[in-house]
Amino acid sequence: MLLGHLPAVDITLIVVLVIALALFFDFTNGFHDTANAMATPIATGAMKPKVAVTVAAVLNLVGAFLSTAVATSISHGLINEGPGGVQISPEMIFAGLIGAVVWNMITWLRGLPSSSSHALFGGLIGAAIVGAGFDSVNYLALLTVVIIPAFLSPVIAALVSFLSTRIAYRLTKRPVFPNERGGFRIGQVFTSSMVSLAHGTNDAQKTMGVITLTLIASGAQSGEEGVQFWVVVACALAIALGTYTGGWRIIRTLGSGITEIRATQGFAAEASTAATILASSHLGFALSTTQVSSGSIIGAGLGRRGSKIQWSTAGKIVIAWFITLPASAAVGAVAAGIARLGVIGLVIDAVVGAAVILGLYLWSLRKPHEQAAAIEVDVAANAVFTRKELRDMQRKKRAADVAARRAELSRERTLRRMAARKGGRR
């Protein structure tokens, strides 16, 4: 349980590599998933971007410390582990992590929210297939844990969020009382924080499981011991740091790329994300936070009359979800193939992996505007104008729209009222 254990054990190259990579995966997981909780409050101005990512980071840190139940299986039964099945070697975990990290970096570069856990599963599956053949994968588990939830979670989330948004708008309908929909901003702070906390408790635990199982496999730790304290600290810090760094590209995509989110929608969307995740993790299948959150935003977009959804962006996101598992499996398989060469292979893997990650990072720094233009039109608009300019423009346009619509509506309303008075039906 203490740091004192560390020097006593024999730490081999592979263990060091896996721990380093697992922590980096935790980091990418953090910045990939900041958007799930914080895209909508940032988009509606409920929280300033810096404040939002700070809150998310703190809650992820807290969440990571709260939930330290040892994961008994990294792959959630996707790989036939244990007696009679495949022994997941640290090399496989390493190759799987490379697949997951590389795919996370690619989707981040494209500003696409994709599930980090699916990337991890994919990488492990790819590595297991190369390392132990096609029999090592439990395809039924693959269907029930990954594929069916991938179809259902956005649909459920969109439905929940659609109904919530409808209810919220119906209950605060203009123009009977001067509504204070701005009050939804305060609510957004709470709902988004809930999503963040839930994320911290779920996702940091995955990395802790990976590191702990590697330590057990290499004999550095006995199976009976729980997660070592330094592992908890390292994972919590890695995910919090990642969250604080903020995957701004993904935040833009979710906050303004799919649909223009307003406070009411943002509140309803995050409330449904929180409700869906809590319900799923306590009653049935664990649904992917990323998919639930994207589905909620689409549902919120559908729920407000007159809001447009960029189906092209939504389509790209959905495609990314379905590519995630095979793509990271492919990278994981290649990495596992190289790792079979022995220590040389591991070194090659580590060097190539580091080079690819660094390359992707450097590519993200080059010409951010052109990059953004290649991603999404809306995202490009965000990249060219500062937030304030953009908000002023939107506010002016919105004010004009609202004035026009209000005049029109009130006229129609009067007509309707007159028709009702005469006993006419509509």
Added chain:
Amino acid sequence: MGIDWLAFVTVAVVAVVSSCFVVAVYSVGLRLWSAADTRAGKFTVKDDGTIGPATVGFPHPSNVTGVVRLFRALSVLCFAVCGAAVLYGIYLIVPQFH
């Protein structure tokens, strides 16, 4: 097949009910809050339904009496229910509590 469809249905129903409940209560809270503001004279509502300026002498004497107070109290009650829902959510998230 070991696919538990019932679990998906349960999740969907529970999520719909709980999310809609919280959102509805919060919305009602906001609505009551602005209703209280209106009764207190912070806004006026014109005949065509649009919002007018505050009446002269806001805060109105009625700000602290009767209907305004009732609306404010009900609104606070709604927010309190939402707060309880948030606390229950935290209870569910933190494994140490159960």
